[in-house]
Amino acid sequence: MKAVELSKAYDPKSFEDRIYQAWMEMGMFKPVAGQQTPFTVVMPPPNVTGILHMGHALNNSLQDILTRYYRMTGRPTLWVPGTDHAGIATQHVVERQLAKEGLRRQDLGRDRFLERTWQVKEKHHGIIKQQLQKIGCSCDWEHERFTMDEGLSQAVRECFVTLYERGLIYKGEYLVNYCPKCGTALADDEVEYQPVNAFLYDVRYPFSDGSGFITVATTRPETMFGDVAVAVNPEDERYTHLVGKLLDLPLTDRKIPIIADSFVDKVFGTGMVKITPAHDPNDWLCGKRHNLEKVNVLNPDGTLNENCPYKYRNINANEARSLVVEDLKAQGFLVKETAHDHDVGHCYRCSTVIEPYLSNQWFVSMKGMADKALQAWKDEKIVFYPKRWENTYSHWLENIHDWCISRQLWWGHRIPVWECQECHEVIAARQDPTECPKCHSIRLVQETDVLDTWFSSWLWPFSTLGWPQKTDDLATYFPTTTLVTAYDIIFFWVSRMIMASLELMGDVPFRDIYITGLVRDKQGRKMSKSLGNGIDPLEVVDQYGADAMKFTLCYMATQGQDILIDMDSFKLGSRFANKVWNAARFLLMNLEGVALVDVSSVQLSTMDNWIYHQLNEAARKVQVALESYKFSDGAQAVYDFFWNDFCDWYVESAKRGLYSEDAEVKQRQVALLLDLLAESMRLMHPFASFISEEIYQKLPNVEDRLINSTYPSYSADRVHGEDAMKVARLQEAVTSLRALRSDLGIAVDRKIRVVVKCDPSFFAASFFEEQKSLMAGFVGASSLEVDAQADTDKAFPVAGTGYEMFVFVREAIDVEKEVAKLSADIEKNRRSLEAVLAKLSNEKFISNAKPEAIEKEQGKKAEFEEKMEKGEKHLALLKTFL
Structure with a gap:
């Protein structure tokens, strides 16, 4: 053979790209048919407008490890890559670009806006794919999917119409979470609650008969224009005699009644609550119980609308709040304002404060599907790693709400529903209808809203394999084997995939669910752009x-x-x-x-x-x-x-x-x-x-x-158990001798002489004899003998398992000199420690010094204490040789 040249220095740039390209060209990522059960994993699709962060790097690294391992064990292995169209996020990117040009999406119209968005998608998709390849992902790129490609779009339609036909999708007027900045409704689990510094305002509502007033506490006085009643608890003896009386709504010419409802907390605020059904979830339910009017006071952009007095119209809610409070003060309606910190819902995409908003939206009825998903978990058809995430999963499913799936966007899967303009027949169709099936009119208008991004993602484990078509991939690779994902999308994605799969496929989409931790900085903070603590995976590579x-x-x-x-x-x-x-x-x-x-x-x-x-x-x-x-x-x-x-x-x-x-x-x-x-x-x-x-x-x-x-x-x-034990004993001996050298401070260039005495029954005695030159080399010994009869009176004993070693320490070092040197070092460290302790006990220093100066002195204290502890231990050992 000839010697093989490897470059002197490890340089991954010289071969990583070359090797990946070779793998690609040779089709190494494709599944190879075999007799074993396939291993299938679908990549959680990154948003098409994003770039990879360390969370993606972790998630995809772990998937790559599993994929390569099972591929090498001979299982037919498929890792499906893909990207998500990310409705809200992608539309934002394009609208920001337009804003720089002085344009709005309405200026382009829907078709031209979507053309522009597809261009952005193509650009960003290319970047993401290159990044995934750069970090070495061995996914089968021939199976790559996009949530708005032709096949997945067909799957979305099939799912929507099927659920609609089963009575699981419906449309209705409901109070939904609405983001004024994104201009769309959000599902309950897309709202993130954050603490805010706010005020509680006590406002006088006069009786219409002039007999006085009541006081109502509210954190949002600007919504009072949507008040239709004031509620008290029916068991609150302070107010039961007032039920039925009319009040003048401040700053308006409207009158509203006092009603009784048990949801009112008697001890919060004044015990009286204004009822605004169009802008508060509890008020919405109260309004339904009492058949109250619903007055919406907001425009879709979060400004006040025509149901408010003229001076407040077209002003955003925050600014309107200040104006309303000023006017309430000026007209004598404001009793007091008190600091009141509380949690407020924010949009998970843009962090804008969410407005409860009354509108017509499309929903999926979730209870029945959630029960099936819970049963699958109880039957151990799905398993979480770690198991503690099962509690999160089950709690969410047990307390599930119907899912608002309509979004007031242009980018996404347009809801496949048409209304006949003649007879108002509603048509949900897998293919675009050309006429009304009831009256045969061709005047059909399609729903303008698109579906929530997660509506396509919840089909991912089977839509990527060809569903609703009966493909070979679907027959071979579904259900998939493992899902690797982060815990922050258990609600958004994991639970919904299980529900959709059970409903449409009759089986779970995967068995194992591995929930990764989050990648944080050294201080334990989540990596984010705002903190500037993120790490770009490509910079690491x-x-x-x-x-x-x-x-x-x-x-x-x-x-x-x-x-x-x-x-x-x-x-x-x-x-x-x-x-x-x-x-x-x-x-x-x-x-x-x-x-x-x-x-x-x-x-x-x-x-x-x-x-x-x-x-x-x-x-x-x-x-x-x-x-x-x-x-x-x-x-x-x-x-x-x-x-x-x-x-x-x-x-x-x-x-x-x-x-x-x-x-x-x-x-x-x-x-x-x-x-x-x-x-x-x-x-x-x-x-x-x-x-x-x-x-x-x-x-x-x-x-x-x-x-x-x-x-x-x-x-x-x-x-080879016995041979493994023999080597383990040799390793034990070497480790003990190295530890002794370290404890005694014997320099690397100083050789030691060692004698090993083995018990008569020691099974590794002949092995020690055979390997004595190897042992000598490991411990820096000038001589290492395996001799039970050797004279060891002047040597230091080191115990072993079945043997004892003797080290002639005085031949390697001048013990008296080392003791003197070490004693001097200990004394020097003691004086340094005393000086630090004196400083730290000085109240003037502690009260005047900066925190970092105090921390520095505490660090010195720990350092000198450690040096003294080690030195004294070392000294005690050396003195045994005197």
């Missing part, structure tokens, strides 16, 4: 490589916990990749002139059996870890095997054979090292895909690509 990013994220992805990182965190993965590169380079440099022999013909030694045993154990640990979604455990198993077992122990022990003048000995060792390196790359591939493939292609003992090779599997034939 540029600086450290895709493997370093994926390995680091996986290594830190402890099940159920958030990941706290900064840019330096990715040095972990980079250091590991460098270790892998250097180990492979070392071996490949030593192939010159060595004949390649079949490793199966090699007789294995104890050390050889041990390393294959450790590889076997690592493969078992990875299998257990990935099948239980404990990604960190899997990465740890790979790291420990390659860095510790293979590099630090086995390669060191193999150097004697590798450098041997005996050709057969060298051939034997090279064969083993090449075989172990190849298997190590297979073991590592899901976690560090590019570097493992690059090295694998350089090995003379393998063929084909690593990506489609067979993953190492646990085998009883590779269990």
Whole structure:
């Protein structure tokens, strides 16, 4: 064989793009038919207007690990990629672009606006796809889908019409969550509640007969123009005699009654509540119970409308509030205003305060589907990892509301409903109708609203496979196997997918649901643009490589916990990749002139059996870890095997054979090292895909690509328990001797003399004798004897399991000199500590110093205390040699 050149320095930029392109050209990401059960995972589709953030990097890295692992185990494996049209977010992007040109979408009209939006979609989609490929996602791009492509649009129509025909979709006038900035209704779970600093206003409402007034408390006086009553609790003895009396509504010429309703809290505010059915959910229900009028005072843009006095019209609600309060004060209606902090709903997309808004909207009846989804969980047809998220899932389903699915947007799936302008027949159709089925008029007008983005996403696990058509993909790959997603969309997406799948497919969409933690900064804060603490995955790839990013994220992805990182965190993965590169380079440099022999013909030694045993154990640990979604455990198993077992122990022990003048000995060792390196790359591939493939292609003992090779599997034939125990005892001995050197401060260049005495029954005695030169090299020994009869009176004993070691410490160091030096160091640290303690006990310093100065002194205190503790322990040990 010839020596194989690997560049001296690990440089992922030199091969990552090249390898990915080769995988693509060779069709390596396509599922290969087989007899095993397929493994299928659908990518949570990122918004088409966004760019990847670290949450996407984590989510897709974990999916890639699963995909590569199951592909290598021989299962037909399909990872479906795609993007979401993101109705509100995408429309915002385009409208912001238009605003810079001095235009509104209405200036373009619906068709031209949608043309512009498709152009934005294409641009951003290309960026997202390039980013996913850059980080190494091995998804099958031939299966890529978009929530508004032709097939998925057909699926959305089929779903809508089917549910409409089953009586599960209806239209009605309801109070909905409305975002004035986005100009659309939102579902309940798209509202995020945030604390706000506000005021509670006590307002006088005069009796119409002039006999006095009552006082009403409200946080939103600008909505009083929609008041149709004032309610009191029927059990509130203060007010029962007032029920039925009329009040003059301040700042208007309207009169409203006092009514009794048990929903009123007697102890909140004045115990009297103004009823505004068109602008408050509780008032809406109260209004229905009492058959009250519904007066809407808002325009769709959040300004006050024609149902308000003229001076307040077309003013946004916040500004109107100030004007109303001024007028209430001026006319003697305002009793007082009190600071009152409370939670207020905000739009999950733009953070604008949500307005309860009365309008006609389309809804999905959810209760029946929710019951089926709950039963599927109880029957263990779906399993959450970690299990604690099952509580979130079940609680939401048990308290579910009907889903408002209509959005007042132009970008999205237009609701497939038409109304006949002649007979007013309502038509829900899978294909655009040309005439009314009832009166045959051709005057049909389609609903202008579009469907909520999540209405297409809840079909994702089966619409991406061809539903409603009966495709081969659907028959082969549905139900999918695993969903990997973040916990913040359990409501939006996970639960709804399960409901839609059970309703339309008669089965759950996936069995396993792995909920990732969030990626946060080192201070535990969620990464965001506003905080400026986000990390761009492409910057990580540029600086450290895709493997370093994926390995680091996986290594830190402890099940159920958030990941706290900064840019330096990715040095972990980079250091590991460098270790892998250097180990492979070392071996490949030593192939010159060595004949390649079949490793199966090699007789294995104890050390050889041990390393294959450790590889076997690592493969078992990875299998257990990935099948239980404990990604960190899997990465740890790979790291420990390659860095510790293979590099630090086995390669060191193999150097004697590798450098041997005996050709057969060298051939034997090279064969083993090449075989172990190849298997190590297979073991590592899901976690560090590019570097493992690059090295694998350089090995003379393998063929084909690593990506489609067979993953190492646990085998009883590779269990070598006794040999593993022998090496474990050797490692224990080496570790104990290294610890002693460290405790005594014996410099690296100082050699120690060691004698090992084994018990008569010690099973590894002959192995210790065989490996004594290896042990000596590991611990920096000038001499290491395995001799039960040696004179050890002047040596320091170190206990072991079945053996005892004796170290001739005084031959390595001048104990008296070291004791004197260490005593001086301890005294110096004691004086420094006393000075710091004096400073920290000085009240003047504590009261005047800046917090960072106090923190600095406390850091010094901890440092000196630690130095003294270590020094005194070290000194006590040294004194035993005096």
